[in-house]
Amino acid sequence: MEGQSVEELLAKAEQDEAEKLRLITVHKELELEFDLGNLLASDRNPPTGLRRGGPTPEAELKALARDNTQLLINQLWQLPTERVEEAVVAQLPEPITRLPREKPVPRPRPLTRWQQFARLKGIRPKKKTNLVWDEVSGQWRRRWGYQRARDDTKEWLIEVPGNADPLEDQFAKRTQAKKERVAKNELNRLRNLARAHKMQLPSSAGLHPTGHQSKEELGRALQVAKVSTASVGRFQERLPKEKAPRGSGKKRKFQPLFGDFAAEKKSQLEMLRVMNSKKPQLDVTRATNKQMREEDQEEAAKRRKMGQKGKRKGGRQGPGGKRKGGPPSQGGKSKGGLGGKMNSGPPGLGSKRKGGQRQGGKKRK
Amino acid sequence: MDALDRVVKPKTKRAKRFLEKREPKLSENVKNAMLIKGGNANLTVTQVLRDVYALKKPYGILYKKKNITRPFEDQTSLEFFSKKSDCSLFMFGSHNKKRPNNLVIGRMYDYHVLDMIELGIEKFVSLKDIKNSKCPEGTKPMLIFAGNDFDVTEDYRRLKSLLTDFFRGPTVSNIRLAGLEYVLHFTALNGKIYFRSYKLLLKKSGCRTPRIELEEMGPSLDLVLRRTHLASDDLYKLSMKMPKALKPKKKKNISHDTFGTTYGRIHMQKQDLSKLQTRKMKGLKKRPAERITEDQEKKSKRIKKN
Numbered sequence: 001m002e003g004q005s006v007e008e009l010l011a012k013a014e015q016d017e018a019e020k021l022r023l024i025t026v027h028k029e030l031e032l033e034f035d036l037g038n039l040l041a042s043d044r045n046p047p048t049g050l051r052r053g054g055p056t057p058e059a060e061l062k063a064l065a066r067d068n069t070q071l072l073i074n075q076l077w078q079l080p081t082e083r084v085e086e087a088v089v090a091q092l093p094e095p096i097t098r099l100p101r102e103k104p105v106p107r108p109r110p111l112t113r114w115q116q117f118a119r120l121k122g123i124r125p126k127k128k129t130n131l132v133w134d135e136v137s138g139q140w141r142r143r144w145g146y147q148r149a150r151d152d153t154k155e156w157l158i159e160v161p162g163n164a165d166p167l168e169d170q171f172a173k174r175t176q177a178k179k180e181r182v183a184k185n186e187l188n189r190l191r192n193l194a195r196a197h198k199m200q201l202p203s204s205a206g207l208h209p210t211g212h213q214s215k216e217e218l219g220r221a222l223q224v225a226k227v228s229t230a231s232v233g234r235f236q237e238r239l240p241k242e243k244a245p246r247g248s249g250k251k252r253k254f255q256p257l258f259g260d261f262a263a264e265k266k267s268q269l270e271m272l273r274v275m276n277s278k279k280p281q282l283d284v285t286r287a288t289n290k291q292m293r294e295e296d297q298e299e300a301a302k303r304r305k306m307g308q309k310g311k312r313k314g315g316r317q318g319p320g321g322k323r324k325g326g327p328p329s330q331g332g333k334s335k336g337g338l339g340g341k342m343n344s345g346p347p348g349l350g351s352k353r354k355g356g357q358r359q360g361g362k363k364r365k
Numbered sequence: 366m367d368a369l370d371r372v373v374k375p376k377t378k379r380a381k382r383f384l385e386k387r388e389p390k391l392s393e394n395v396k397n398a399m400l401i402k403g404g405n406a407n408l409t410v411t412q413v414l415r416d417v418y419a420l421k422k423p424y425g426i427l428y429k430k431k432n433i434t435r436p437f438e439d440q441t442s443l444e445f446f447s448k449k450s451d452c453s454l455f456m457f458g459s460h461n462k463k464r465p466n467n468l469v470i471g472r473m474y475d476y477h478v479l480d481m482i483e484l485g486i487e488k489f490v491s492l493k494d495i496k497n498s499k500c501p502e503g504t505k506p507m508l509i510f511a512g513n514d515f516d517v518t519e520d521y522r523r524l525k526s527l528l529t530d531f532f533r534g535p536t537v538s539n540i541r542l543a544g545l546e547y548v549l550h551f552t553a554l555n556g557k558i559y560f561r562s563y564k565l566l567l568k569k570s571g572c573r574t575p576r577i578e579l580e581e582m583g584p585s586l587d588l589v590l591r592r593t594h595l596a597s598d599d600l601y602k603l604s605m606k607m608p609k610a611l612k613p614k615k616k617k618n619i620s621h622d623t624f625g626t627t628y629g630r631i632h633m634q635k636q637d638l639s640k641l642q643t644r645k646m647k648g649l650k651k652r653p654a655e656r657i658t659e660d661q662e663k664k665s666k667r668i669k670k671n
Contacts, residue, residue, distance in 0.1 A: 020571035038533050039545075042525075043511040047554050061561055062579060065550040068509045069565065070577045076545065077574040089539045094613075099530045100604035102396055102453035103389035104475050193371055 024074060026067045034075050037095030041072040112192040153178055219245075387451050391608050395535040396472075397452040398425040401443075403459030404433035409466050409489055410458035416492045416584040417456060420562075422502045424534065426450055436469045437594060440478045448476045454531050464591065472530060474596075474604040481594040482524050487557070488587040499582055500546040500564055505534045507545060507565075512553035520593050521553065543567075547582060560586040 033042040047064060079090040111119065118124075131140040134149040141149040158170040213221070223245050227233040238244075255264075274281055370388075375381040386394065398421050400414040418427040434442040436457050443455060453476075457469040464485065471481035492499065508529060515525045532549055545565060552559040562583035567575035596604070618630040651659075 023570035023576045024572070024574050037536065038529065039505060039507040039540075040529060040533070041507075041509045042515065043509065044513050044516065045511070046513050047511055047552055057559075058581075061550070061552060061559055062563070062581065064511055064552065065509065065548065065561060065563055066577060066579045068511060068550065069507065069548050069563070069579065072507055072509065072548075073545070073565075073577055074574050077542070081542070082539075084539070087541045087543070089541050091539050092537065095536060097526070097529060098605055098607075099526060100472070100474055100479060100601065101606070102393055102472075102474065104603075105606060105608045106389045106391065189374075190372065 024070060026070050028067070028071070032068065032071050034072065035096040036075060036079065037093050038097055039072070039076075039092075040097060041068055041075075043068050110196050112196075113188070391610055395424050396454050396530065397450070398454040398456060398531060399446060399450055399452040400425060400427045401446070401455060401457045402428065402431045403435075403457060403467075404431050405460055406431060406458050407460040407466070409486060410460055410468065412491050413468060413486060413489055413584065413586065414456060414458050419492060419502065420506070420532070420583065426452060436471070436478075436481060437483070437592060443471075443478060444473070444476055447473050456531075467591070468588075470527060470531065471594075472527060474600070478594070479596045479600065479604055480523055480527055482520070482527060483591040483593065484558070485589040485591050486586055487589055488585075490585045492583050495581060495583070495585075497580060497582060498564070503534075504544065504546050505537065505540065506532055506562075507548040508532060509548060509550045510553075511550065514553035515551075519595070520590060523593070523595055524558075524590070525551075548579070556589065558588040558590070560584075560588060 028043070028045055030044045033044070034040070035042075043064075076090060079092065081088050081090045083089070128143065130142065132143050132149040134141040141147060143149065153171075153174050155174075158174070160166060160168075160170060164170070226236050229236060370384060375384055398417075400418050400421075402411060402414060406414075414427065418425050428446075432442065434457075436443055443457070447453065447455065453473040455469075455471050455473070457471075459467045459469075461467070464483070466486040466489075468484045468486055469481055470484065472479050510525055510528075515521050528551060547562060547564050550559075550561045550563065552561075561581065562585065563579035564582035566578040566580060568578055570576040595601075618632075620628045620630075622628065
């Protein structure tokens, strides 16, 4: 009996709650998605009610808007609030929607020469006062800049030092020294800027003499210097024991337009035959070379990774990551090849690669 | 390039502040919008631009003169304007027989056009045609997108992102609840996009959250999607790149269950279990004689090892 009355009380309490919330509840089939940081709500429900609307569905649009706004306001009113100068203020979360930036991310600027030195020595900037007491004028003046406290160039009387030439203009000497200091400062600033600028460009290492360049850099610099004459290096003699540079020939060789007709016909027919054949062509040497090269790369990457791990605690995933990127794409292709259906679409080259990878896949596993 | 900007040092503090405002930063400024009229803009389009300017004040610039350019063919003039006025959003209005009442809305990345979407205005009711009180300028609007079309096609998705970017205003951490005054509602239906803006009226309801009544206030547009010029995927990805400093920091040693339970991890040193403090069982207590023999055993073990 008491159980019943408790149940009744609970049901009544629920009903009261529902009554209270009746005015602000909205029924939707799909929940809205809220991004409160941007005061944004997305309603995924298809607006079926509006389709009947006819030419101007204004009233239906307004009703839909009212419902959606009510849901958004309900969410906003649930945020934690605080009182700031007689106004109730809600704390918004971070915006969720990712929007593109308007400018690229600023690159960290490399340190200037002074900053590097200071970091090395552990020099920290000393806190200095803005104004300094100037005895001459009897007032507080700024440390540097316009109307500064101890301005060398503004003195009206300079004693000629004992060892100086009596006919020398001391005032001119001081202004000259100041100009030189200003010019030196500007030069250093530009040099720092150029160094920073240079680091942000792809490195043209070796082409600027620094005094400590590696053998490859010197070789590259030598090559570039040789070719940078008016006749593109044709008349430059080689030193007695100098070897010809590697990889400096033409990258592609093209057949002449009107050449051997019989050979051309033969090569075209051969290509068609290969394309139409159902069996894949396998160039064994090419496949094995490719396989060996990949294994070498893997070994090198692993060795590099081990070496780096020895130096630092967290091993970098850079080369490892790249390695992972490679095989899956090729693995995918090989799976397609193993799948059975071989179209005559992909030409002979593609099929050769597939054959090679099939071997490679088995080996690795 | 920023290096070229720094070669010539600004001579005044004001110039320095001006340049600092425009340089790329970790957390960026509010995006400005420029509203441009084309060579043949008619009254409707001009009025639309003026209304959008009223919505976007003070983060917008309305150009009064007509500019004879075609955004979809040649973007250099738009990029020049963007660089001069430091605006990354733009809206260009024009009108001709083939594309009547045309509105091109777009955004820039690094002063180059990122996305551009052309919309046709089918019906327009301006701010001054609806005679009621308006909200103060500069209020942050609430944005609502209705209709499942906004997630289906890439065009619509970019349009949604573009409209959010355009109308959202400054990002704030706190907002005065009484100051939420107007809402922009976009509905995608039957290939058309209905843009309506309403003023919010908060009515009493039984509980703390008020009941909402809406009153149509502002510009209402019926738009049709025409041409688009969307950025390629890698350029878009580049523009979305967040600097590492702004990424939310992950709390270590805390993990969550699918049921909502939070698990924490505590790292401790290795414990010597023989010295563990357990309940004292009087029966298991070592008697002095046993303790002496144990010590002797330990000593002999040590000698053996040595």
